Amino acid sequence: MMDVYPMLCENYNGMSQSFYAQYKDATEYLKSLKCGSWDLISHTYDENEKYCTAQSMRLHSAIAAIVFQALSIEAFVNLYGTQKVGNDTFYSKYDFKGATTLGKLKSICKDVLGKCYPTGNKAYSRLDSLMKKRNDIVHTKPHPVSIVPTSEVPNYTDLMYQTEFVFKNIDDEMLSYSTLKETLMALEGKETDFIQENYNEAMDACSKAVVEMFTKALFPNGGDHE
Numbered sequence: 001m002m003d004v005y006p007m008l009c010e011n012y013n014g015m016s017q018s019f020y021a022q023y024k025d026a027t028e029y030l031k032s033l034k035c036g037s038w039d040l041i042s043h044t045y046d047e048n049e050k051y052c053t054a055q056s057m058r059l060h061s062a063i064a065a066i067v068f069q070a071l072s073i074e075a076f077v078n079l080y081g082t083q084k085v086g087n088d089t090f091y092s093k094y095d096f097k098g099a100t101t102l103g104k105l106k107s108i109c110k111d112v113l114g115k116c117y118p119t120g121n122k123a124y125s126r127l128d129s130l131m132k133k134r135n136d137i138v139h140t141k142p143h144p145v146s147i148v149p150t151s152e153v154p155n156y157t158d159l160m161y162q163t164e165f166v167f168k169n170i171d172d173e174m175l176s177y178s179t180l181k182e183t184l185m186a187l188e189g190k191e192t193d194f195i196q197e198n199y200n201e202a203m204d205a206c207s208k209a210v211v212e213m214f215t216k217a218l219f220p221n222g223g224d225h226e
Contacts, residue, residue, distance in 0.1 A: 005083065007195060009075035013177045016068035019061045020174050026058035062166045063137055065174060070134030072177045073127070074101045077108075080184070080194055084112045101131060105180075115187050122172070123179045130173040136165065 033051070040048050081090040081104060094104045109117040118124060181193040192200070 005079055005198070007079065007198060009072045009079060009177070010195060012068045012072035012075055016065050016072060016174065016177070019065035019068065020170075022061035023058055023065055023170070026054045026061065029054045030058065059163055059166065062170055066130065066133055066166060066170065067137060069174055069176055070130055073131065073180060076177065076180060076195075077101050077105045080105075081108050083198075084108060102128065109184075109187065113187055117187070118183065123175075123183065126169060126172040127176045127180065129169055130176050133166065133168075133173070 030051075038051055043051070078090075078095070081094055084090075085094070085108070094107055106117045106119070109115055181195060185191075185193045190197075
């Protein structure tokens, strides 16, 4: 018998990449307009509607892409940890209150692999920024910006930053999940990543179970079928 864990990290990454594709499509459309700023008055209703729809799609899909990419990282680290040290040990020693996903990742690598997860490179920087951005999105703390006419010009930069930060480094951050798998595969000195190993083992187990089922059905007496 083999315990099989749901690999939701793959589902979350797939959803993330799907939203990212929508983000890129919306971004390309907006770039095709070739205008630094959009003047609603000088465009038709249909043009304005397409522009506003593309802007909304760009923001919404970027947010979803970031959140699900971060979820794929979190799900992967939890799956990796539980399979490497066991459920009881993982949830008692590593998944304590206040533990971060990256903290768990580094601790597991040090304890189980005897190696430090590399943190001094671009890949880790984008992984770290992804997780921080996810937290900023999930735990949004909006700041009001006054637009009541005064002697001072309203600080529209502050207003835009409350959403524009989502787009920063998004192209690099969307590589986080695949890079995480590759990094751990290199640390373990393996040619197959952790997820593919799980798939292979599950398929082998299923194949053996099917063979055993048919063997018992065809030869109920343990092979004595004369």
